[in-house]
Amino acid sequence: MDLKNKKVLITGGSAGIGKSIIQELVQRGVRDFAVVGRRKEALDALKAEIPSANFLTIQGNVAKVEDLDKAISTVSEAWGELDILINNAGVVSAGLLSDLSDEDIINQININVTGLILLTKKALPLLMKSKEGAIMNLSSGYGYIAMPFYSVYAATKAAVGQFSDAMRRELHQYPIHVMTVYPSATDTDMMKTAVVGQMDTPEEVAKASVDGLLNGEINVILGGKEREEQIKMNFLEPEKIDAFAAANYEALRERTKQHRSM
Ligand SMILES: NC(=O)c1ccc[n+]([C@@H]2O[C@H](COP(=O)([O-])OP(=O)(O)OC[C@H]3O[C@@H](n4cnc5c(N)ncnc54)[C@H](OP(=O)(O)O)[C@@H]3O)[C@@H](O)[C@H]2O)c1
Numbered sequence: 001m002d003l004k005n006k007k008v009l010i011t012g013g014s015a016g017i018g019k020s021i022i023q024e025l026v027q028r029g030v031r032d033f034a035v036v037g038r039r040k041e042a043l044d045a046l047k048a049e050i051p052s053a054n055f056l057t058i059q060g061n062v063a064k065v066e067d068l069d070k071a072i073s074t075v076s077e078a079w080g081e082l083d084i085l086i087n088n089a090g091v092v093s094a095g096l097l098s099d100l101s102d103e104d105i106i107n108q109i110n111i112n113v114t115g116l117i118l119l120t121k122k123a124l125p126l127l128m129k130s131k132e133g134a135i136m137n138l139s140s141g142y143g144y145i146a147m148p149f150y151s152v153y154a155a156t157k158a159a160v161g162q163f164s165d166a167m168r169r170e171l172h173q174y175p176i177h178v179m180t181v182y183p184s185a186t187d188t189d190m191m192k193t194a195v196v197g198q199m200d201t202p203e204e205v206a207k208a209s210v211d212g213l214l215n216g217e218i219n220v221i222l223g224g225k226e227r228e229e230q231i232k233m234n235f236l237e238p239e240k241i242d243a244f245a246a247a248n249y250e251a252l253r254e255r256t257k258q259h260r261s262m
Contacts, residue, residue, distance in 0.1 A: 001132055001177070001214050007079050009034040009071065009123060011062050011115075012089030014042035016188030017138065020206035021086060022046070026053050028210060034075045036060050036067070036089065062089050062115030063107065072122045082126035084213075087116040087160075088138045092153045092190060094259035105152050107262060112156035117163060133176040134213055137164045141184045141223060145234045148245050149256040161219075168218070177216055181209045184223035195255040 008025060012018040013035035022033055034056040037043050043057040058074050060067030075082055090112050093104035120135060127133045142150050143157030161180050168178035185191060187199040200222055212220035221227055234241045245252065 001134065001216070003029050003214070005032075006030050006083040006132075007032045007034075007075075007081065008084040008086060009036075009075055009082055010086040010088055011036040011119065013037065013086075014039065014046045016190060017183060017186060017202045017205050017209075018086070018088040019046060020202035021088065021209055022050065022053070024203070024206040024210045026050055028214075032056075032079070034058060034071065034078070036062060036071050061111075062119060063110035064115075065118060068115065068119050068122055071119065072126070075123075076126060079126075081129035082123055083130040083132065084134045084136065085120065085123045085127060086136045086138075087119060088136075089115070090138060090140075090156075090190075091262045092150075092259060093262055094149045094153065094194070094256040096149060096253075097151050100152060104260070104262060108152050108156055112153070113159045113163075116160060120163075120167065127176055128174055131175060133174070135164070135167065135176060135178045136209065136213060137161075137178070137180050139164075139180050139182050141182050141221075141227060143180075143182055144221075144231045145241060148249065148252055149259075165218075177213075179212060179218055179220065181205070181212070181220045182222060184227060186222075190261040191259075193261065194259040 008030055010018055010033060013022050014037040032054050035043060035046060036058045038061050040059045043059060047055045056074055056078055058071045060070055091108055093100060093108055116137060137160050139160040140157040142154040143161045146154035164178050164180040183205045185196045185199045186202055186205050188202050191199065205222055208220050208222060
């Protein structure tokens with residue numbers, strides 16, 4: 001893919017991994033971004049921080065259909081087409097399923113899955129006008145390997161991976177590549193309430209994601225060879241992952257007790 005003159009719509013571009021992806025794309029020549037996020041201050045700060053890019057900022061919640069419609073009409077009026085859609089916005093609320101509020105369960109699904117699917121549906125007519133388009137969806141390592149206390153989050157992220165694969169196959173007649181990024185623990189606001197040792201930086205995740213986009217990769221999996229081995233093990237011998245989770249149950253519970261970023 002040639003990034004020159006590409007027009008990018010990204011959700012959650014005002015912080016964390018999304019913001020780093022914008023910075024990485026700017027370094028590689030992209031100038032035009034439409035960014036969706038709930039907090040206006042964060043969107044304004046993004047514009048001030050990266051004056052070399054042109055931003056359309058759309059204050060909105062991806063869980064609200066009318067906000068998605070607003071994002072699409074903004075892009076349609078300003079550009080009339082779209083090259084790259086990056087579905088990055090995501091939230092997490094960890095804990096025993098019985099302890100999660102109904103609201104946190106519904107909102108994780110609405111933000112991480114329903115909003116992502118609806119925005120993709122609504123963006124497709126614009127993406128189909130691109131001569132070289134792409135959809136990048138942010139899943140998680142938990143989308144491959146589900147862990148206790150992340151039942152709902154893991155379910156949403158597995159859904160993201162399956163949605164990506166189905167859409168890539170559904171769109172094969174179009175020049176629209178569909179890819180999924182599976183970050184490991186990454187040092188962003190989302191992880192402030194989790195207790196994790198080693199984390200990737202959002203810049204590392206952004207670089208791997210943009211490299212993957214340029215190379216036409218289908219899955220960008222962070223966490224190196226070790227992570228790939230674990231994914232194979234989870235598929236071929238899931239009882240081994242069960243044993244790991246059982247042996248570390250209390251420690252995992254303790255570390256994730258406060259983990260909530262909604
Ligand atoms: N950090 C990790 O360890 C990790 C690991 C695996 C996967 N991921 C995934 O990577 C993606 C980015 O995560 P991150 O760590 O960068 O998160 P983050 O630091 O919490 O940033 C999230 C971004 O999404 C926006 N956002 C959140 N909910 C939104 C909503 N309902 N509507 C519109 N915008 C919304 C936020 O802005 P507002 O709050 O202003 O809306 C912010 O710009 C997520 O999909 C996450 O699940 C992260």
